[in-house]
Amino acid sequence: QVQLQESGPGLVKPSQTLSLTCTVSGGSISSGGYYWSWIRQHPGKGLEWIGYIYYSGSTYYNPSLKSRVTISVDTSKNQFSLKLSSVTAADTAVYYCARDGVVTATRVFDYWGQGTLVTVSS
Amino acid sequence: DIQMTQSPSSLSASVGDRVTITCRASQSISSYLNWYQQKPGKAPKLLIYAASSLQSGAPSRFSGTGSGTDFTLTISSLQPEDFATYYCQQSYGTPFTFGPGTKVDIK
Numbered sequence: 001q002v003q004l005q006e007s008g009p010g011l012v013k014p015s016q017t018l019s020l021t022c023t024v025s026g027g028s029i030s031s032g033g034y035y036w037s038w039i040r041q042h043p044g045k046g047l048e049w050i051g052y053i054y055y056s057g058s059t060y061y062n063p064s065l066k067s068r069v070t071i072s073v074d075t076s077k078n079q080f081s082l083k084l085s086s087v088t089a090a091d092t093a094v095y096y097c098a099r100d101g102v103v104t105a106t107r108v109f110d111y112w113g114q115g116t117l118v119t120v121s122s
Numbered sequence: 123d124i125q126m127t128q129s130p131s132s133l134s135a136s137v138g139d140r141v142t143i144t145c146r147a148s149q150s151i152s153s154y155l156n157w158y159q160q161k162p163g164k165a166p167k168l169l170i171y172a173a174s175s176l177q178s179g180a181p182s183r184f185s186g187t188g189s190g191t192d193f194t195l196t197i198s199s200l201q202p203e204d205f206a207t208y209y210c211q212q213s214y215g216t217p218f219t220f221g222p223g224t225k226v227d228i229k
Contacts, residue, residue: 048220103175
């Protein structure tokens, strides 16, 4: 059973960089076949897809956040990470990591972490 | 970006009711449409993929139909554990986008 777990600071100051890590267990990122995504949810709001990374390091970022986002992978630790720079209060959200797979040619988020709340405040 | 809308935004229903939620895409997305269920304080859970395929482990009372721009999620007989928020999501093109959600609560 694949499990994902987010970790990182729950409080970040405005203008600083938000950094989160997702640790994957029950499956290897380096085995390929899956993308690994970050998704966020503003308090009481809907879901926003941030971007994905493949085990090779190839990435795709949502254009709405592209200038501030970096997603990286460490296959030796079976982890992938999110960095979001120049944060403001508008970046306060629950951040989820998720496995992004392909089922009958359809991309799906089939496994999710529990989510971690990041608050941007001084 | 492909915009997703859902209706209604919320509904109240009783156990045993048949519930239908609608999702509409701003352009044709073929059948690249997924449905997720989210309970308070929990991560979303995949229910339906490719518009009509039931995810392994999801109860058979959930079904999905549609293609192109219009899709529906139906719960044939609402159970107590189904009170949650439901989101549609298109995987036709990047950036992947979600609908705003439909909250199903107890009447």
